Amino acid sequence: MNDQVTTLGHSAGYGISQEQRHRVLRNTYWLLALSLLPTVLGAWIGVATGITQSLRGGIGLIVFMGGAFGFMFAIEKTKNSAAGVPVLLGFTFFMGLMLSRLIGMVLGFKNGTDLIMTAFAGTAGVFFVMASLASVIKRDLSGMGKWLMVGALVLMVGAVINVFVGSSAGMMAISVAAIGIFSAYMLYDLKQILDGGETNYISATLALYLDIFNVFQSLLALLGVMGGERD
Template sequence: MHIQLSSASASSTLAASRNKVLRNTYWLLALSLLPTLAGALIGVQVNFSFMRASPIVSSLVMMAAIYGLMFAVEKNRDNSAGVGLMLALTFVMGLLLGPLLQTALSLRNGGQLISLAAAGTSAAFFALAAIATVSKRDFSFLNKFLTVGAVVLMVAVVANIFLQLPALHLTLCVGFILFSSAVILFQIKQVIDGGETSYVSATLTLYVSLYNIFSSLLQLLMAFGGERD
């Protein structure tokens, strides 16, 4: 009887710990949207002509800055500094949405496309989160797919920085949406099952996935539904 009670108590404590990680992840993810919005509002006012003048150099510098901040967040995943670095990263990411938002807003229906991309991203997240929460299935099989997918996408992104092929760019947008959706499903399930114990790290993964879905979806909507004057 004592052993059964101890086992039940341990299970209850473990479940509470996992729920806390998931709850903190969702809170930090929601909070991260505020600096993203602030950065985006500033970004639409900034003149990014220097990036258009040297797109290859600008893209490589931008990637280095983003991955540098991501590395810093991961290094501080278990302390309060990680939260501050996470918010700093999301501000920079919002700022870097500037050129894309400027291009979208130059279209007659640009505002509608931005709203549609945001709504689509939100719907995808809530649907994937619901599936991960209620499903009893083990999604660890996605790990190998995600590893290969990340390498393929990164190689294709770097290649297209130099090639600048519109067809490849649109293919990458579709690829990022599918890949990021799988990442969200996998990451939330990892938190629920106890495979991820840092809410900072989990938030970073989910945030980047949402960012990629939104920006990729917006670019597809602009390509196929943008109304130019």
């Protein structure tokens, strides 16, 4: 009898109780909100000092890829220990620094502040929509993962190529594709948490942070190209 009750209290797909799933989601949201603070700090320091202005072309790509993947490897290794949260926050600070070059460029426009606020509002809107969809969709979306991974890899290759080509049209196409792919990833990652497919809140936070970061960055780049007003 007890076994039957326990089974009924778990999700059919992953064997995780509703209470556990809600706890992971709650902890993820708290850590996600906290992770935005180092991002803002890193972006502010980067803009104020201009420390990332020299990171152009291949050098910038190497620093970004090396730092990002190094941090993500460290997060994966420490996600079940007390060091996991500080490493994640260090990663978000680094990402803020890397974002500062784009933010500095946009702030060079007369309406730069408005563009940044628009990108922030747009990203928040995407997150709200995806969170709402994740809570009402009953279908298992785990099959999306492999297709989204392929899309992200193709996008990464295209972005690397465009670093050296320097095509504005290519950048816009990549930004539009990134918004679509990472918005879908946002839905997928949220659904994984809600369905019990992701039980580590640090891993869940990392996934959602990357989704939000990429949507915001791509949206800001598009707004800068299409709506930037020079003095």
